[in-house]
Amino acid sequence: MTRRSHRLPPCHNSLTTALLMDTYQITMAYAYWKNGTHARSAAFDLIFRKNPFSGEFTIFAGLEECLRFISNFKFTEEDISFLSNEPLSTSMDVNFFKFLRQLDCTQIKIFAQLEGSIVFPRVPLMRVEGPLVMVQLVETTLLTLVNYASLVATNAARHRLVAGDSATLLEFGLRRAQGPDGGVSASRYAYMGGFNGTSNLEAGRQFAIPCKGTLAHSYVQSHQGFQDIGDPRLRLPDGNMCPDFLALVGLFKSKWLYKESFPDDLRWTKTNQSELAAFTSYALAFPSNFLVLVDTYDVLKSGIPNFLAVGLALRSCGYEPLGIRIDSGDLSYLSLRAREMLQHTQDLLGASYAEGFAQLGITASNDIHEEVLHSLNQHGHAITSFGIGTHLVTCLRQPALGCVYKLVEIDGAPRIKLSEDVEKVTIPGRKEAFRLYLKNGEPVVDVMLQGDEPTPKVDCRILCRHPFISSKRAYVQPARVERLFHLVWDGMNGGVPPDLDLSLCTARSRCMSSIKMMRSDHLRYSNPTPYKVSVSEQLYDFIHKLWLEEAPVGEIM
Template structure:
């Protein structure tokens, strides 16, 4: 029989419950021993501050959270493996019974994927038995934090490049793991990018993968068959019209030779790709030689570089985004207890404050444009505002089918476009206005007073 230790270090759905930090399990054992494991707890996932240079976040990862919660359970083999560690030798028997019989039975309130949110606003809230809400923290933060980072960067890139530009996700080889590459591709497509080069991700998502070629093909065929031009013709024999990578040797010389073939009708060409050098100057020269051919740029691009290229009038139609999309400053989401058994709680550590109680985000619009948010309690009522958190799972059962990428992509587009231009600029953006409701202010004061007592 295959054991956990015999497997490759890959994630399988049946292992979801063990993908957690040890202290989630040791705290659960303590809860069980103290007879409070089944108390109803509410945890909220949010960020205290946005990553440097960001003025909003695009929520992403909820689909994977709901899948995880639906499959959450401990097998007999997993429980035996935990026992064999010796860590839980003093745990109460009730702890093992919880693991053996428990599956997620709580409620999930969440902001729909593709929605813009700001600091201190809950992305989701879990209302469940304390032990369940505790154990799932690690997986929720892992998927929400990473996919939200990718989605936000993708949305910013799309906003800068414009709706007409074709933008491809090229980050698989730079993502932090094979699993991360799949999540990155999904988040990027859901936030507005056109396609991914990740074949597995595209197929699993029902999309068509997209890409060009690498320098290795040009170098190999040039060396073996005589010239760069012959390499291009060989590639087109099997992929007619495909974009060609023209900066392996001399970009302009390659463009000149292609122009001759295109102009005399020997070559049908859809585009060329530039991956290095002065992209502004090179793209302009290539455009003069190949005026009707799409020019695709790649090479450590991000929203700042794309903005520079546009401002300097580079002749670029499409972009490939890799390293700087799937890496970079993390989204530092946190998951904090806000209510236990009906008692509001809060954390007041220096620099790590969070508001108590179960909360809702009320978004105020004027002519479909964002004006401000009110962060309030679920009991607040703002009839002219749109509440953002929706009930996504009730008593452990999802309430809706998984949304398509097209639906999430359109929500992202609408959400970003609803923000004022001053909030979307890369330089000195205007911060979002988020007000705290009077009832939340009052509850915070009362909870702080109770803590001091």
């Protein structure tokens, strides 16, 4: 059966209503309607001007939520009632509110880059076409749905680059996020940007993100001794029962794991017994997922020895412990020493008791961010997983991306916005954009063309020019040409095209694969090389012609 275009369910956040807009959208809409210009054909570009976090790339995110919003845009009776009672409405014709009731997005078309794509300044993320009043009304909502999503996805991708492909990255930021909606969004877009999982169960439920978590310091502190453990029995993988797991832990602690067998610099004196009880009780609850926090009292002198005693007891019962988590202190030093202790335990007790202990996971979660990861790489560490929260979800290093939504065409006439700051000059008209690749598979430039220009062809030279600096130009002979804009919404034909895959997993895969295609100097942590964004010769000439036509001529007396 032929698949048809379709509409999407509402946005995941119920706050995303038709009224999620700035007041001036309504005042402009009224003025358009009053003047009879509301039905004029218009096109807006949603763009950003500068890559975040002192980097040279951005990950585009938020497209699915934008299309959910567009699919369900409608002013409700409650919306109309609120608007009609606002002070700004006192001078408005009541027929305007009847007009608002009729509005939807059936006459809108949206072209966009695909979610999860690596994107660059000036190249539109989205082009929204349709009646002027409608494409104006959706401005604020589209911006708020794209700005934060793209910022978090980019932040996550940057953390992934520094941590490396082999590390497990877990998002732990819910408690530090800007409210519940910020926390859930952060979990979603961190996963898109390359994280492996989240501690946020609600995000896991909504978006099928793997959920990870073990225990907090409070769990360890809540235990005072083995008397807190009610049932000492442990059910074994084969269904049989270990009658006294507590005694088994004690046996390994006293007989097999004696401190004198460790080198002098790895020895401990007496571990915290309440911590040992806490680890034992947790092992009884989760024998197949035994990963515990070892820094409540002392990582090396208590936490790890206690973990080893319980972990060895579990292994003797047929279970494999997962590892430890360190949440404070010198992560480089502590992780390396922890790895030494795990390795020595395996060497001491051999394969029958401790096989695989040298490779157990070490998770770190102490206020980690890009700079910390970079420092750990420089100084060395033995960490296999990172739990990252505050700096990831709040984007502390740069709290806003700065996307803007600019009119580029009205009734077929290209429009330009001028500024004394050249970075803020817009590129007029409806454009097509293409990514040109070299023979080695690396993208070399994104080039924008006017809509009536022929598509760049493989092995055919095209002159690529900087939009505003005349001396910056180069011929490029692409080995591959990728079209960047895709029709993602066609209201007159049912909505979202049937072949558009908006799944989170697809966007995540696209993000990671597009980053791997980039030249390494564009991605590096320090002083990355800017990626080239250009325009065709025809578009360059048109920009500067329109610029001169629109800029007022000064007069010196």
